Amino acid sequence: MKKWIYRFLIELTNHQFLSKLLKSFTQSKISKPFIKSYAKLYELNQDEMMNELHTYSTLHDLFTRKLKLHAREITQDQNAVTSPVDGVIEDYGTITPSKEIIVKGKSYSIQEMIGDKTKIDKYIGGDFIILYLSPKHYHRIHSPVTGKLIKQYALGTKSYPVNRHGLKYGRSPLAKNYRVVSEVDHNKGSLLIVKVGAMFINSVECTALSDTWVKGEEIAYFSFGSTVVLLFEKNTFSLNKDIQTPKDVKMGELLGYLID
Template identity: 50%
Template sequence: MGSEKEEILIMLKYFYRFLIDLTNNLYISSIVRAYTTSKISKRLIPSFIKVFKINESEIEKNINDYKSLHDFFIRTLKKDARQIDEDSTTVISPVDGFVEDLGTITEEKNILVKGQLFSIRKMLGNDQAFEKYIDGVFMIIYLSPKDYHRIHSPVSGQVISQWDLGGKSYPVNKWGLKYGKSPLSENYRKISEIECNGVHVVLAKVGALFINSVTLTHENEFLEKGEEIGYFSFGSTVILLFEKDSFKANGNIKNKSIKMGQKIGVLVQNLLNNMIE
């Protein structure tokens, strides 16, 4: 009985990957993009709001003012819709989402999520950068279709490097993480490394099924905590990396939904500096 169940799971895994490979190509992606950015797709907005139970009261514009489903998906919010934790020692969530996992970055370079191993080294694509984060902390935040998809800076600091990696993108929901082909380390991703008072933080923006787009909107190299830096187009995950002994996460956020601007932990160096002052 056990072996039959394992065989079914293996078949499901490969079938799932086959479907993704079949549909996730430039031609299909172009069709999806063309439709979701067209005026015709505007008709789907009311049902999209209803299905995903989106809070209309926090949306900046009137629903009728959005030109397409994609236009609505990358919506901005009213200024008071999210509160930014102003304490200089804190790190905030850069997005609305669900904390899928939180843990220590080991020398084995892998993290276990939903029963699969993902390589942080491969996700970064930079061995030299990875060395700084061994024994540090990683955090994975998944954004569902209902979430606000603008990305904000988790700290105030200088963008010291930024690079793109990956091509195809598997889903990053629970099924994609369980059956996909290492989506967190293989998907299209745009990675930023920020220096905050001598401490380095990686903010990796991982694309998802069909549309890989991660659009940056910030123009300056220096970022203020809570400042908008970009947005996702349809489906996404954020991965945060912190150096060893530089970050202490809130103990109650794993497997919880969080909002952009919410405190997710503190930078130890900033906390020590405040204590000395």
């Protein structure tokens, strides 16, 4: 019953009109009076922001804020894989032989998530990590490895919540939400970075200027809280043993290591 009620309410509210209305509001100057209370509510760290709070003209500007230089340290080990975002590690595990990942006890089809069955086989038996960004987090996305972008494409239209309740009760949001999939080749194999849009505002803006990505370089940003899924080719990644779930991480912190 709880699952049905949750899904019904989300379906009721997640319509294109409301999405556009909320997006228009956050990008309009009429949202400026809400910036101060938003920063207070979510306890934003203003000391690390590139700009002073009063200089942001809209809530969208605040959502997509940049940080001061050196506000985040990037682990420099060549084989280190770093967090692409500030967020919470909600789950991690192994991609099953049935081409699925199990998140919060729920199965997600990798084929449905990435929309390309020709790429799946080499990821079976590989690792996955789910990183959730709430509205309070820094919303810019950075490359977790140094490598070359092979392919990038968008899938999906609607966006359902990707928080803990959304992952548990929603209709497979990681595989159905609007998302941008990036395939990156690195010195040990391949990595898929799936940037999943959140409820209402499903915008994922890609900002990388070339197809050669350097670890820690900005590659995209979300317009609101959302989720990043990392999918590693089999036998190419070893998870940092200190990681448990849920775990708060900052962009640049160690997730694990690439292996031969």
